[in-house]
Amino acid sequence: KAGVTQTPRYLIKTRGQQVTLSCSPISGHRSVSWYQQTPGQGLQFLFEYFSETQRNKGNFPGRFSGRQFSNSRSEMNVSTLELGDSALYLCASSFATNEKLFFGSGTQLSVL
Amino acid sequence: DQQVKQNSPSLSVQEGRISILNCDYTNSMFDYFLWYKKYPAEGPTFLISISSIKDKNEDGRFTVFLNKSAKHLSLHIVPSQPGDSAVYFCAARWGGSQGNLIFGKGTKLSVKP
DSSP: OOOOEEEOSEEEEOTTOOEEEEEEOOTTOOEEEEEEEETTTEEEEEEEEETTEEEEEOSOOTTEEEEEOTTSOEEEEEOSOOGGGOEEEEEEEESSSSSSOEEOOOEEEEEO | OOSEEOOOSEEEEETTSOEEEEEEEOOTTEEEEEEEEEOTTSOOEEEEEEETTOSEEEETTEEEEEETTTTEEEEEESSOOGGGOEEEEEEEEETTTTSOOEEOOOEEEEEEO
8 A cells, every 4th residue: 555645855945935735645544634843843733634624723824724635635835935934744644533644754845 | 832742852772771752741631642753754653552541552662651640651662773763753632533643842762783
């Protein structure tokens, strides 16, 4: 069974630009969660989608948004990028919701 | 306010000895706890979990202990191997299946040969 796939693997953007990250969950998984990892901050929860509906949202500004498609694939968008948005963005999927997450390798975003 | 705390950013252990990673939490509503391991340039991988109705769960070399009264859990790795060198994240969840996972900041374990 293929794991969680995130694309692209690396991304370099400049301040003010916007970016879209993609996540394909494990086949059969309907829940997709997004986390931001920065040095010294651990994994901070962004949001969770289940059956195309946002179920939970973390404490991030409105510049961070996401969506989930009918095939459970998910995208995350960050608009008006700031230097502080540089981080590893991790997507995780689960069959139900958040009981045991399976993570992708992440997208390393660098904002210059 | 950090609800899940891993107060030791790093830990160094000799191969063959026991590694003990600690985690404290503040929310008494948490009912499910997990440990994840993360290697550089990879996503975290699930290691072991424990429900709040138990105080111990074992899986091979890995054992998680939960002390609800102290709001503390620990991960024991016996014996430690160099391949265990990674960052370990503690995570907790509340609200049955409705809550999202809250992660600690991680502890970097180095197992020296």
